[in-house]
Amino acid sequence: MRLPEKFNFANLPTKIEKLSRLSEELGKEIYIKRDDQTGGEISGNKIRKLEYAVREAIDNGCNYLITCGGIQSNHARATAAVARKLGMEVYLVLRGNQDSELEGNYFLDKILGAKIKLVAPEEFNSHIENIMENIKKELEKEGYKPYIIPMGASNGVGSLGYCAAVEEILSQEKELGIKFDAIVSTVGSGGTYAGLYYGNYIKDNNAVVYGINICDDAEYFKNIVLKLFKGISIYTGEEIHVDKKDIDILDGYIGSGYALSNENEIEFIHKLAKLEGLILDPVYTGKAMYGLVEEIKKGTFDNHKNILFIHTGGIFGWNSVARSMVK
Template sequence: MRLPVCISLANLPTKIERLERISKELGGINLYIKRDDQTGSEIAGNKVRKLEFTVKEALDKGCDTLITCGGIQSNHARATAAVAARLGLKSFLVLRSDETPVLEGNYFLDKLLGAEVKLITSKDYATARNQIMKDLKESLEKAGHSPYIIPEGASNGIGNFGYFKAMEEIKRQEEEMGISFDGIVVSVGSGGTYGGLFLANKLYGYGKRIIGVNICDDADYFKDKISSILEESFQYIEETIDYRRDEIEIIEGYVGRGYALNNKKELDFIYKFSAMEGVILDPVYTGKAMYGLTEEIKKGNIKGIKNLLFIHTGGVFGLFPKKDLFGL
């Protein structure tokens, strides 16, 4: 099997650390964290692993402009803008906002990195974002540019190989550390991080549980979405895998108030976790996912696992617009 070729953008490998105090508090499970929040600074987080593959495809096609979408505080949009600037490309971001946004957090960094931004409503984002990006692509082509559309979160067939490669990295780190992880947990917001881990786990026969905690939508939505991403990936490797839809394991019940919205329990948990472990989670993805994971462990719903790895997918810049909600 031959994997697609990628470019090198992230600081890899990212380290794996044991969460000493949380593990002791939970009892019975050794909880580790993989610091993919340290893949870079401007490109920090999980998105850059996917962009290593999607942007390589864009460059191979001779494209000079990257178009993508996300929420106003999108980590993926910020990483795309940073990668574009680093490579001398233009970036256009279609961002969701129902009001005039404050220039802070990731949105501020988007602007600082030279991205062109088109703001659209939540309704238009839900129903028409792909068409809006296609229209923008056509407009840019008429102006003499060669644009490439990257879907939300770079979660598609080619982007999926970012976390396929990460799974290979984890396997090497297991051997170096003399440990075997029974399960790997990741937040699920667009499906491509989970999909890459799942694909490598199945193809290589690692036999690990890949567990997702959805931070929007529901388990059925993501089982369909991840299956679709996998089908796209098969075209790149000219190979398929046999899997059952119910093997895509999603923990539900922790979406809370909705995507990028928080309740007091989530914010209190982020504060407690930061003070206990010296690791800062973000409010959109990892805060909700780690909160959900620890609650499930406390309830006794995570069975048959001794060593569990949680992937920190970044997003710290998204904390700053929510600073007043913590009441510190």
Template sequence: MNNKINIANLPTKIEKLEKISAELGVNIFFKRDDQTGSEVSGNKVRKLEYSIKEAIDQGCDTLITCGGIQSNHARSTAAAAIKAGLSSVLVLRTNEEPEVDGNYFVDRLLGADIRFITSDEYSNSRQEIMESIVKELEKDGRKGYIIPEGASNGVGSLGYINFVKEVLEFEEKSDTKFDTVVVAVGSGGTYAGIHMGNDIYLDGKRRVVGFNVCDTAEFFKEKVKEIIEESKEYLNKKDLEKVNSENMDIIDGYVGDGYALSTQEELNFIWDLAKKEGVILDPVYTGKAMFGLHKEIKKGSFKNSKNILFVHTGGLFGLFPKKNQFEFKS
């Protein structure tokens, strides 16, 4: 699982949230994958390191991917492509002329080739649209490599198998052992990688919990199974024997108003955590997932957890377009 290029700042640090831990009566640690880099910040770059290496090995010169107008993954892909000496085409979902803000602003700064499609086109034909771009590039003597939404596929998930190994190396150097890992689930690849890493390195003995930020828990359990199946061609025989696509723990109920839509309670939670801990969550992924974890701990859903590692997957740029939705009070 070392067939990758090196772009991210790794390993990312782990820090304890002292005030929230005291408030909830359980140790909450953050794995700061929001600090994997500036332009490429977040969890996506761990997956892109593998995807881009495969693209280069196949002789491709252009990365083609998709996402919403404020996609962290699209922005990270545009930046990572430049660092790897490649071009990028971003197929972004929007139904109106977007404001140049947040991730989309950074996409523009990075000079990505941006194509807009409607929500209906995104839902029903984004793969066909990306394949048509591959053919378009071929006419100019170029070769495109398609990366799915969130780099959530077999090769991309390898980045989060290695993430588990990184956590174990931290544990070996410290007195802390994590019994639970928590992560937002938006396209499934990050959760799939951690789930497989738990099986490969820990015989599935840690609890790996996802909070879906769109769709349903059942939808993502099936999606993660598909990603795990895709990943098998990249695993050696010994690791393959350990991987189990069952026993997935994804907690539903915290999608709120929908994907990338924020309730006032969610935004207030992000603001409150920032004031308490000096850590800023994003409104699409980590804000919803941490909000859910906070609620579920109070419900008793994590009564057997002593040390919880929450994966901060980044997304800071996506917060800026929502600045006017916050109800700041003196």
């Protein structure tokens, strides 16, 4: 698999740990890849994508990054940190209101000196691409050369980060003497899952790549993933042809909605923290791991022995509402 040049910001390879007590409880060998430990201010899965996307921006002579996300976006925070590491300016368009609490990722965005535009949810959901394009035009008038990174860096170049992560996982399998027959990740914007699936396919690896969506629905993301495969192939030079029915996204774990927690999810995250000393976030990994455990109980993973869950980070996303639900 041919990949373009990238920056090296993340602490890689991230380690793989066995969740021994959860494995015993469920009768499966469950492992976790600690992509929450890719860094501090850049922690989480987004930095793998940004290593490629921001390298493209720099190679094209750009000096200003524009991106978007929710008020507690891990991607926006990581983008702001990377921009500052490279001496670039950064503009974040965040889905939120003026009374949004200044905490978590939003607070870190401010600390990093990002220029921030808060947009009400309805307008954000309907017009975010136009909003970022208009910001780009205004910055160009001021003499900047901006580069737009889509939500979650989930485009062709960003998804390369998880194509490369597959090569990392295959190398670690040899070191650990383990063969993972299932790889599971959260699906929030599609790029992480698309990269894992594409890399797994190109490498002719016989693991099944599962996604658990935490917003929208499986049908929506299957269409997104198919488009991302085409975007990835522009950079790798290798197209893949996948039938939509062969994309394994497990629906049903959105709960109360994107970035909204319910008591069952928080109780599960709390239980796992006490069981394994592992802290998940309420927006992404908490919902996805909850979904994985429920699907194991349902028998979805009966044909799998060694399951690898990708911990995509997000600990800064614990807001006051989610924290108040911990008993």
